[in-house]
Amino acid sequence: MSAAPILRIDHVGVRFGGLVAIADLHFDVAEGEIVSLIGPNGAGKTTAFNVMTGFLKPSQGRVLFKGEYLSRLKPHEISRAGLARTFQRTSVFAADTVFDNVLIGLHRHAEPPLLDRVVPARRRADEARLRARAREILELVGLASRADELAGSLAYGEQRLVGVALALATEPTMLLLDEPVSGMNASETQVFVRLIRRVRDEGVTILLVEHDMPMVMEVSDRIVCLNYGRLIAEGAPAAIRADPAVIEAYLGKGGAARELAAEVQG
Numbered sequence: 001m002s003a004a005p006i007l008r009i010d011h012v013g014v015r016f017g018g019l020v021a022i023a024d025l026h027f028d029v030a031e032g033e034i035v036s037l038i039g040p041n042g043a044g045k046t047t048a049f050n051v052m053t054g055f056l057k058p059s060q061g062r063v064l065f066k067g068e069y070l071s072r073l074k075p076h077e078i079s080r081a082g083l084a085r086t087f088q089r090t091s092v093f094a095a096d097t098v099f100d101n102v103l104i105g106l107h108r109h110a111e112p113p114l115l116d117r118v119v120p121a122r123r124r125a126d127e128a129r130l131r132a133r134a135r136e137i138l139e140l141v142g143l144a145s146r147a148d149e150l151a152g153s154l155a156y157g158e159q160r161l162v163g164v165a166l167a168l169a170t171e172p173t174m175l176l177l178d179e180p181v182s183g184m185n186a187s188e189t190q191v192f193v194r195l196i197r198r199v200r201d202e203g204v205t206i207l208l209v210e211h212d213m214p215m216v217m218e219v220s221d222r223i224v225c226l227n228y229g230r231l232i233a234e235g236a237p238a239a240i241r242a243d244p245a246v247i248e249a250y251l252g253k254g255g256a257a258r259e260l261a262a263e264v265q266g
């Protein structure tokens with residue numbers, strides 16, 4: 001990788017008492033990439049995700065985002081620096097419309113200069129700008145036609161799209177997706193795959209943690225595989241699919257993992 005990475009996981013270790021959840025994890029994500037973090041249950045994916053988003057401080061190492069040392073920042077400061085995340089559980093305001101959900105998100109993030117807040121004409125211009133941006137974001141995630149519906153009335157897959165819209169309302173340069181297609185049916189998953197590509201084409205780098213192997217293989221430029229908290233393989237989907245250490249990691253974990261191993265191999 002020639003250009004400076006947008007995200008660097010720099011020899012990160014996390015311990016919970018005597019348990020090593022992650023050991024010496026080191027990988028980079030380049031600007032514009034779609035990278036997936038995979039691994040069997042308990043491999044340390046969620047722990048790594050929580051370190052990257054500031055919810056957990058590493059016991060060792062550091063995380064750099066655009067060259068800045070992230071481990072010292074609080075989650076809201078990380079979001080302000082341009083690194084957004086989605087949550088496994090949808091976190092929409094169910095009683096508000098889809099449009100208002102996004103508008104509230106934009107208001108939270110935008111801090112207009114004092115003059116824009118106190119001069120009525122400027123305040124109106126700012127509000128118009130945010131409303132236009134909310135419409136753009138809904139267009140991007142494919143929910144423009146549902147803008148006036150209550151977020152709580154949408155189907156599960158669509159609510160997760162609102163979750164992505166809320167993350168995009170922070171105007172991120174990188175988006176971390178936590179098991180974004182879990183619980184989705186095949187057609188919802190396909191919609192989501194197209195969305196991830198569209199978001200990347202808008203200039204947002206993507207890192208996802210995901211169990212759905214066919215989806216991971218389809219959408220990723222590169223895959224990082226963990227097992228027992230350690231990086232065991234890193235590469236393009238075709239290489240990961242054929243990597244003996246990856247297949248072994250999934251095979252060694254019982255029935256459900258065996259099925260996953262079959263999926264990894266395609």
Ligand SMILES: Nc1ncnc2c1ncn2[C@@H]1O[C@H](COP(=O)(O)OP(=O)(O)OP(=O)(O)O)[C@@H](O)[C@H]1O
Nearest residue numbers: 016019020021039040041042043044045046047048
């Ligand atoms: N808060 C915690 N306290 C103690 N141990 C923890 C804590 N969080 C995670 N662990 C342990 O750390 C290891 C890594 O867990 P983690 O949840 O990161 O794995 P994962 O790859 O996300 O698993 P899954 O795919 O099942 O979500 C596991 O052994 C887990 O039991």
